[in-house]
Amino acid sequence: MSKVATRFAPSPTGALHIGGVRTALFNWLFSKNQKGTFHLRIEDTDKERSKDEHKKQIINSLKWLGIEYDGDEYIQSSKINDHIKVANELLKNGNAYKCYCSAEEIEEQKKRARQKKLPYIYNRKWRDIPETNAPEGIKPVIRFKSKIEGSTILKDLVQGDVEIENGTIEDFIILRNDGSPTYNLSATVDDHQMKMTHIIRGDDHKINTFKQMQIYEAMKWDLPKFAHVPLIHTIEGKKLSKRDNASTLDDYSKIGIMPDALRNYLLRLGWSYEDKEIFTLDESIKHFNIEGIGKSPSKLDMSRILSMNEHYIKNIDENDLFNQFTEYCKLYKSEIKPDKKDNIKKSLTFLKNKAKTLEDIFNNGQYIMVDEVKFNQDDIKLIDEKAKKVISNFATKFTAVDKISKETLEPIVNDLIKSNDTNFKGVGQPLRIALTGSKFGPGIYDIIISLGKEEVTKRLTNKIII
Numbered sequence: 001m002s003k004v005a006t007r008f009a010p011s012p013t014g015a016l017h018i019g020g021v022r023t024a025l026f027n028w029l030f031s032k033n034q035k036g037t038f039h040l041r042i043e044d045t046d047k048e049r050s051k052d053e054h055k056k057q058i059i060n061s062l063k064w065l066g067i068e069y070d071g072d073e074y075i076q077s078s079k080i081n082d083h084i085k086v087a088n089e090l091l092k093n094g095n096a097y098k099c100y101c102s103a104e105e106i107e108e109q110k111k112r113a114r115q116k117k118l119p120y121i122y123n124r125k126w127r128d129i130p131e132t133n134a135p136e137g138i139k140p141v142i143r144f145k146s147k148i149e150g151s152t153i154l155k156d157l158v159q160g161d162v163e164i165e166n167g168t169i170e171d172f173i174i175l176r177n178d179g180s181p182t183y184n185l186s187a188t189v190d191d192h193q194m195k196m197t198h199i200i201r202g203d204d205h206k207i208n209t210f211k212q213m214q215i216y217e218a219m220k221w222d223l224p225k226f227a228h229v230p231l232i233h234t235i236e237g238k239k240l241s242k243r244d245n246a247s248t249l250d251d252y253s254k255i256g257i258m259p260d261a262l263r264n265y266l267l268r269l270g271w272s273y274e275d276k277e278i279f280t281l282d283e284s285i286k287h288f289n290i291e292g293i294g295k296s297p298s299k300l301d302m303s304r305i306l307s308m309n310e311h312y313i314k315n316i317d318e319n320d321l322f323n324q325f326t327e328y329c330k331l332y333k334s335e336i337k338p339d340k341k342d343n344i345k346k347s348l349t350f351l352k353n354k355a356k357t358l359e360d361i362f363n364n365g366q367y368i369m370v371d372e373v374k375f376n377q378d379d380i381k382l383i384d385e386k387a388k389k390v391i392s393n394f395a396t397k398f399t400a401v402d403k404i405s406k407e408t409l410e411p412i413v414n415d416l417i418k419s420n421d422t423n424f425k426g427v428g429q430p431l432r433i434a435l436t437g438s439k440f441g442p443g444i445y446d447i448i449i450s451l452g453k454e455e456v457t458k459r460l461t462n463k464i465i466i
């Protein structure tokens, strides 16, 4: 068998949807697993709706997730002449015909179908009428002469044998009356010319596959193998649409989901291998197979994405986490100031423990990044006279501390608890508010260590609280 070649073929008519990303991932992993090639084809023949910004977003999304395609992007619109040539060949061989129905006539047929509550299917009127009967002034479309009798079996690699009555497939248009090719023609010609061996795509393309198979047959081209992946549904079980929140990659990266975590989540969304959950990139490539793709739709579950991300935050190398966090802040929040970088880096050890996303790290570590503490207006009211005394007592004792650590700080806190006749909260809370602006946050020792001596001293003597 020839070397495996797969492709991802998005239309740049909108931002890349999470379902599309998973299709791209499966195609890519399959080609990697088989030591084949993977290609990106931009299906931009719909000139009005295709936008360069969407094409860029698609390319960036794949890059963000680490999906690399071989060669340059294949731009479908640049191959239109090849598609038209095939349409004419099909016409010449009697596999296609010109249809002269007017727009009104087609509309009338659709209306009748609606009234009868039947799906519209073109009545094949011009299939057998000789061209000499063509009406004046109407530009024809070219339709494929679909099979009417019998049935066809699609040997789907995911769904098994899928049989369909040929009569249910209409004589679909391959060339519009403005001379432009339709998706089914262009995709088939491109897949053939690109020498694709496996077409892995969403379930919603199954009917198209039956149409495309007929073009392959009519052109006597080798048929690639097809795998239709069940769609992704919302947690409520509805079909995921572009209008759903969190449907593009930007929605995830914006809240601080990391690419490796999302890749791992998407891999497991509708694919399984034993009961393994966590897959490094190498493991994904090593184990990916089409047999592992499930037959029923999978549900997009935000809580699982978050727990996958949490796993990655806790387990990846801290330098890597720091780099990703820095990049995240630069893109979506504010850049970390150079003099705060070291403090952030050493604080990841505890900041990561309470974070499901990079945004959580940002929020919980905000106090380290700011020059001036931003006080929560309710919390600052908790700084009464007693709290002020605790803060200034601590500040005094703190000046004598040489090396800041839990071991050196604990005795001071314990002393203060005793001398102020209070408990741990009575000391910890005022200090936490003074140092971070909020009564919530990391443990008090972690806060002090993360800020360092100079900054702690500065904050404890802030005029606003003392």
Ligand code: GLU
Binding pocket: 008, 009, 010, 011, 043, 187, 200, 201, 205
């Ligand atoms: N442009 C089509 C889509 O985005 C491609 C389908 C296919 O993979 O053939 O749905």
